[in-house]
Amino acid sequence: MPMPIYMDNHATTPVDPRVLDAMLPYFKDQFGNASSRNHAFGWQAEEAVEKARKQVASLIGANSKEIVITSGATESNNLALKGVAEMYAERGNHIITAATEHKCVLDTAKRLEKQGFRITFLPVMQDGLVDLDMLREAITDKTILVSIMYANNEIGVVQPVAEIGKICKERGVLFHSDAAQAAGKVPVNVIADNIDLLSMSAHKMYGPKGIGALYVRRKGPRVQLTAQMDGGGHERGMRSGTLNVPGIVGLGSACEIAQKEMPEESKRSAYLRDKLKDRLLAELDEVFINGTMERRLPNNLNISFAYVEGESLLMGINDVAVSSGSACTSATLEPSYVLKALGAGDDIAHSSIRFGIGRFNTEADVDYVAAKVIQVVKKLRELSPLYEMVKEGIDLSKVQWTAH
Ligand SMILES: *Cc1c(COP(=O)(O)O)cnc(C)c1O
Numbered sequence: 001m002p003m004p005i006y007m008d009n010h011a012t013t014p015v016d017p018r019v020l021d022a023m024l025p026y027f028k029d030q031f032g033n034a035s036s037r038n039h040a041f042g043w044q045a046e047e048a049v050e051k052a053r054k055q056v057a058s059l060i061g062a063n064s065k066e067i068v069i070t071s072g073a074t075e076s077n078n079l080a081l082k083g084v085a086e087m088y089a090e091r092g093n094h095i096i097t098a099a100t101e102h103k104c105v106l107d108t109a110k111r112l113e114k115q116g117f118r119i120t121f122l123p124v125m126q127d128g129l130v131d132l133d134m135l136r137e138a139i140t141d142k143t144i145l146v147s148i149m150y151a152n153n154e155i156g157v158v159q160p161v162a163e164i165g166k167i168c169k170e171r172g173v174l175f176h177s178d179a180a181q182a183a184g185k186v187p188v189n190v191i192a193d194n195i196d197l198l199s200m201s202a203h204k205m206y207g208p209k210g211i212g213a214l215y216v217r218r219k220g221p222r223v224q225l226t227a228q229m230d231g232g233g234h235e236r237g238m239r240s241g242t243l244n245v246p247g248i249v250g251l252g253s254a255c256e257i258a259q260k261e262m263p264e265e266s267k268r269s270a271y272l273r274d275k276l277k278d279r280l281l282a283e284l285d286e287v288f289i290n291g292t293m294e295r296r297l298p299n300n301l302n303i304s305f306a307y308v309e310g311e312s313l314l315m316g317i318n319d320v321a322v323s324s325g326s327a328c329t330s331a332t333l334e335p336s337y338v339l340k341a342l343g344a345g346d347d348i349a350h351s352s353i354r355f356g357i358g359r360f361n362t363e364a365d366v367d368y369v370a371a372k373v374i375q376v377v378k379k380l381r382e383l384s385p386l387y388e389m390v391k392e393g394i395d396l397s398k399v400q401w402t403a404h
Contacts, residue, residue, distance in 0.1 A: 004321040005365050009358035010153050016206035022253040026246035034243045045245045052252025056213050059255040061189035068214045068235045069248055073180035074104040076199035076214035080176045081108045083225030084145045085117055092142035096120045098130050099341040101149050126343050127292035128157035145174045150182035154338040155291030156300025165194025180204050184258030185297050190215055196223050207254030211247035270298035272357050272366045277301050279370035284377055290339055299357040304348045307387035308380045316376035320369050325352030
């Protein structure tokens with residue numbers, strides 16, 4: 001069976017062949033431990049790591065000394081929240097985050113809540129954006145950290161990060177942002193955005209899995225973290241463990257390529273995404289775009305096809321790899337908490353599909369996927385009594401349903 005067309009680039013991305021080529025020597029002859037100070041194997045590895053650190057720093061407008069290597073954005077987010085909470089606990093016990101954050105931020109915040117921290121989970125507006133006035137009101141003199149993601153992994157909505165950073169700076173509160181989806185896709189600058197901590201992941205930007213970084217600001221203010229991993233004191237004491245040299249080289253290479261090609265790539269990606277969107281909207285009625293199109297990753301489309309179960313649609317388009325807005329949690333199908341936070345009903349959340357256009361998608365992919373989705377949605381709706389009633393002009397909200 002041939003593999004499906006991959007259009008799920010928010011879940012992960014394939015490794016760019018140029019990234020793989022950069023990594024390969026570090027699995028072979030250049031296998032040294034970057035901490036070995038006594039011989040050329042170590043020096044070679046350390047040099048490669050420092051070059052990669054510069055490539056990572058350059059992508060986000062940071063200094064290479066501010067880059068802490070981690071195993072990915074999950075670890076970066078854990079280190080940022082737990083590390084700040086522990087380090088600044090005497091200053092205050094309040095942390096603010098948002099309802100649409102990635103699970104690894106939400107669950108870290110919930111763990112801190114159990115340990116006695118007070119957490120505010122800010123709601124978002126219907127467009128998916130944080131309300132800046134609500135954020136201002138939520139900050140108290142006990143607030144030590146605000147953690148708001150740069151771009152959302154389901155709906156691609158890009159938060160007003162620079163404004164959030166400004167508010168945090170004025171109030172003397174640290175600002176962390178999960179940029180796993182944003183870094184390499186849209187311009188990110190930790191200085192302009194007043195970001196104190198920023199999480200990144202290589203496998204969301206055509207690098208390898210299991211490697212990422214946390215930017216930790218060194219001055220204005222100097223951010224300190226309590227390490228969550230004890231050991232040899234790597235990464236300026238913030239994250240012990242022998243460095244994954246090939247992974248780090250891959251992360252650096254992915255950052256350099258993304259930075260160089262971003263202007264062209266984001267244009268191309270937005271063109272393909274908009275072509276897909278326009279086709280679907282032109283040929284299908286009762287479809288709804290989730291999240292604002294005004295502030296959005298160029299490669300994201302999240303769309304609900306009313307009166308169609310996302311899972312049935314996924315089965316109908318089984319030669320296309322995408323995700324639905326339902327999460328399979330222990331045998332039950334839960335509607336996406338992100339879409340619910342936008343005020344979507346369970347039915348709209350269950351009928352949503354996330355398309356993530358990637359570097360290696362072609363215009364032919366988009367044409368094929370659009371035609372296939374249109375065909376399958378039309379077929380499924382022919383089988384939907386609800387859709388038929390709506391088409392006959394019956395107002396479903398006025399129908400008296402009888403339970404049995
Ligand atoms: C993928 C993702 C993560 C987790 O990153 P890993 O490197 O896979 O641990 C965190 N946050 C967001 C927004 C993501 O998209």
